[in-house]
Amino acid sequence: MSDLRLEIDGPVASLVIDRSARRNAVTQAMWDAIPGLVVEAEAADGVRVLTIRSSTTGIFSAGADIGEYRDHIGDVAWGVDNQERLSRGTLALRESSLPVIAAVDGPAFGAGAGLVVSCDIRLATRRSSFAITPAKLGMVYPFPDAAALVGVVGAAAARGILLTGRTLDSAEAHRVGLIDEVVDDSALDDAVARWSRLLIANSPTSIRLMKKSLAIAATGQRADDDVTRGFVREALEGGDYAEGASAFLERRDPQFG
Numbered sequence: 001m002s003d004l005r006l007e008i009d010g011p012v013a014s015l016v017i018d019r020s021a022r023r024n025a026v027t028q029a030m031w032d033a034i035p036g037l038v039v040e041a042e043a044a045d046g047v048r049v050l051t052i053r054s055s056t057t058g059i060f061s062a063g064a065d066i067g068e069y070r071d072h073i074g075d076v077a078w079g080v081d082n083q084e085r086l087s088r089g090t091l092a093l094r095e096s097s098l099p100v101i102a103a104v105d106g107p108a109f110g111a112g113a114g115l116v117v118s119c120d121i122r123l124a125t126r127r128s129s130f131a132i133t134p135a136k137l138g139m140v141y142p143f144p145d146a147a148a149l150v151g152v153v154g155a156a157a158a159r160g161i162l163l164t165g166r167t168l169d170s171a172e173a174h175r176v177g178l179i180d181e182v183v184d185d186s187a188l189d190d191a192v193a194r195w196s197r198l199l200i201a202n203s204p205t206s207i208r209l210m211k212k213s214l215a216i217a218a219t220g221q222r223a224d225d226d227v228t229r230g231f232v233r234e235a236l237e238g239g240d241y242a243e244g245a246s247a248f249l250e251r252r253d254p255q256f257g
Helices: 028-043 066-070 076-094 111-117 143-153 155-162 170-175 188-200 202-217 226-238 238-250
Strands: 004-009 012-017 049-054 100-104 106-110 120-127 129-131 181-182
Touching: 004 028, 004 111, 012 028, 028 049, 028 076, 028 226, 066 076, 076 100, 076 143, 100 111, 100 188, 111 129, 111 143, 120 129, 120 143, 120 170, 143 155, 143 202, 170 181, 170 226, 181 188, 202 226, 226 238
Parallel strands: 012 049, 049 100, 100 120, 106 129, 120 181
Antiparallel strands: 004 012
């Protein structure tokens, strides 16, 4: 699909949004494609990091394609189905075994901001801005995505973002925790490369299992259970632990597969 494609460069795979004529508005077909492209990235030999970015400087995504909504006003079944497609796309990013980096340059509105929230590391240029606007459209943000937003920025900031639909500049997005780092407009690629190197240096097993653990913690669970104890056991039984421990004792950098 030309509007959304997967590019692989060594250990880094990128979901590239390429629909600049419509400000990278995401269609149903694009939402449907996201889970399969995430699986493709996970299966690609040697890939250790997934990024999501725009092919065009100064534009990230205007959100879901409002033209599709216009064509189906009053069709509740279509609207419910569309929201479920959107949520399946964002869930695929959140549940990916790979660490996912959002590389935001320009406006990220509506469901485009939802894509950003679904990533593990969120980087943005100074000219970027963010808004989640279902309240301006008489809609309700899908619960899984609202819960993800609460997990990223906390309940108070999420209320302010969702109930007002207001636009946050990059500085405020960073202050509330929506963005991990703000960089100069020309420095986004360098920031992505720097964060990618940090992630690639670590155990993919550790990252995969800790993503699962953090997702469980985000539901409010605080007590250890058989599932979370299983994460510890799986890591200790794996080859990454043997390599990491050996590298530490031998005072060298680990070489994880």
